[in-house]
Amino acid sequence: MAPNLPPFLQADHDLLVSLDRQHVWHPFTAMKRWTASDPLLIASADGVWLEDTQGNRYIDGVSSLWVNVHGHRHPLIDEALAAQIGRIAHSTLLGLGNVPSVLLAARLAKLAPGHLNKVFYSDNGSTAVEVALKLAYQYWQIQGKTEKKEFVALANAYHGDTLGSVSVGGIPLFHEIFRPLLFPVHRVPTPYWYRCEQAQEPAACRDICLNALSDLLEQRGDRIAAMVIEPLVQGAAGMLVQPEGYLAGVEKLCRKHQILLICDEVATGFGRTGTMFASQQESVTPDLMAIAKGLTGGYLPVAATLTTDEIFQAFTSDDPKLATFFHGHTYTGNPLGCAAALATLEVFEKENTLSRLQTKIQKLSTLLDDKIRPLDHCGEIRQRGFMVGIELVHDRATKKPYDPALLVGQRVCQDIRRHGVILRPLGDVIVLMPPLAISETELEILVEATKKSILAITEP
Numbered sequence: 001m002a003p004n005l006p007p008f009l010q011a012d013h014d015l016l017v018s019l020d021r022q023h024v025w026h027p028f029t030a031m032k033r034w035t036a037s038d039p040l041l042i043a044s045a046d047g048v049w050l051e052d053t054q055g056n057r058y059i060d061g062v063s064s065l066w067v068n069v070h071g072h073r074h075p076l077i078d079e080a081l082a083a084q085i086g087r088i089a090h091s092t093l094l095g096l097g098n099v100p101s102v103l104l105a106a107r108l109a110k111l112a113p114g115h116l117n118k119v120f121y122s123d124n125g126s127t128a129v130e131v132a133l134k135l136a137y138q139y140w141q142i143q144g145k146t147e148k149k150e151f152v153a154l155a156n157a158y159h160g161d162t163l164g165s166v167s168v169g170g171i172p173l174f175h176e177i178f179r180p181l182l183f184p185v186h187r188v189p190t191p192y193w194y195r196c197e198q199a200q201e202p203a204a205c206r207d208i209c210l211n212a213l214s215d216l217l218e219q220r221g222d223r224i225a226a227m228v229i230e231p232l233v234q235g236a237a238g239m240l241v242q243p244e245g246y247l248a249g250v251e252k253l254c255r256k257h258q259i260l261l262i263c264d265e266v267a268t269g270f271g272r273t274g275t276m277f278a279s280q281q282e283s284v285t286p287d288l289m290a291i292a293k294g295l296t297g298g299y300l301p302v303a304a305t306l307t308t309d310e311i312f313q314a315f316t317s318d319d320p321k322l323a324t325f326f327h328g329h330t331y332t333g334n335p336l337g338c339a340a341a342l343a344t345l346e347v348f349e350k351e352n353t354l355s356r357l358q359t360k361i362q363k364l365s366t367l368l369d370d371k372i373r374p375l376d377h378c379g380e381i382r383q384r385g386f387m388v389g390i391e392l393v394h395d396r397a398t399k400k401p402y403d404p405a406l407l408v409g410q411r412v413c414q415d416i417r418r419h420g421v422i423l424r425p426l427g428d429v430i431v432l433m434p435p436l437a438i439s440e441t442e443l444e445i446l447v448e449a450t451k452k453s454i455l456a457i458t459e460p
């Protein structure tokens with residue numbers, strides 16, 4: 001039984017709504033529309049179910065923005081946090097160490113692909129990418145290859161909201177307004193096969209994109225520090241699943257031209273694509289890997305940038321100015337967060353999460369084929385593990401998109417609340433990204449509700 005909340009943590013629904021409208025500025029939200037709406041406020045959760053302040057229950061269909069892994073209030077993670085809080089909640093990593101951050105770093109190093117032996121902590125996905133970019137840049141400066149200052153990223157990339165990660169981002173709606181503040185980045189085409197006009201099959205689309213990257217690296221490779229990529233699936237771009245062999249092709253080109261490869265596993269890490277990390281599916285070993293989101297099972301904001309001994313070695317010269325990485329956040333290596341992450345990894349082992357996930361991935365795939373694919377306005381279903389994007393279109397035959405002003409994706413995700421599900425779209429792409437802990441029965445509820453709401457909005 002959960003303990004009673006102290007009075008300062010309570011208020012009734014109407015007061016909360018009023019205070020939210022008066023004081024809370026929501027992220028990625030048009031606030032005028034929000035203030036005029038009837039907001040849904042979450043009060044508690046259990047497993048994959050969220051409960052609002054009026055007692056309604058919903059399946060957490062996007063894992064509380066792609067973070068929840070083992071379900072809410074998992075006993076083992078709760079217990080680890082309670083035990084850790086009985087010791088200490090926070091101390092700094094600047095000039096000191098702490099127990100959970102040491103244990104977590106060692107465990108991550110063992111789990112990560114290749115030889116990513118060194119762990120630099122931060123607080124969120126954006127900062128984990130920011131750190132990777134700065135480490136790559138400084139690495140080449142220390143090596144004396146001072147001309148290697150440029151970066152490559154994919155069209156429609158999303159790597160977070162700090163200015164460095166926005167620089168490598170390529171989603172016009174989010175990023176364009178900030179362009180004058182950003183450093184320039186080489187942008188290469190992304191293998192978005194469904195909308196590729198030059199290729200007749202995914203492999204051809206892959207090769208066109210790899211050739212474009214190859215051409216760029218032939219011309220500019222000696223000036224490029226690193227390439228950053230979301231491996232296997234470009235999440236915020238609309239769950240764009242890369243054709244087989246694309247990621248391995250990118251790695252090969254980076255190696256050929258001595259360019260560091262940064263894999264942003266913020267969204268894809270921790271089982272999302274069916275393996276612990278997405279890059280493992282193409283036997284790719286990045287030089288730097290950014291992780292966040294699922295790292296703490298969705299409990300607390302901890303992130304990390306993992307890198308190799310080789311890159312770390314460059315920072316051990318005798319010149320302290322060159323050899324110090326002048327970057328660090330106040331809550332870096334937070335003991336509570338690291339305890340949650342250690343417990344999350346423990347649950348992966350104890351519950352065989354990844355092997356049990358495989359039949360659920362298959363089940364989800366079958367449900368999507370049976371219930372969603374036949375719908376008249378379903379353009380494409382993209383799935384890699386437990387990352388799903390359903391692209392809704394005005395006309396299936398011509399792939400003509402809806403007028404964005406119709407807000408079709410948003411309306412589907414509003415409607416589905418009636419059926420006890422929370423979703424958040426990416427434009428007109430309906431995203432399904434449930435916690436890995438979801439049961440097969442709950443998957444059925446999720447997909448059936450998705451079907452009903454797509455029909456309600458697209459074929460009223």
Ligand code: PLP
Nearest residue numbers: 124125126158159160235266267
């Ligand atoms: N990188 C990727 C691939 C992401 O999907 C996200 C967030 O969705 C980020 C980075 C940024 O993470 P955060 O929101 O924790 O800063």
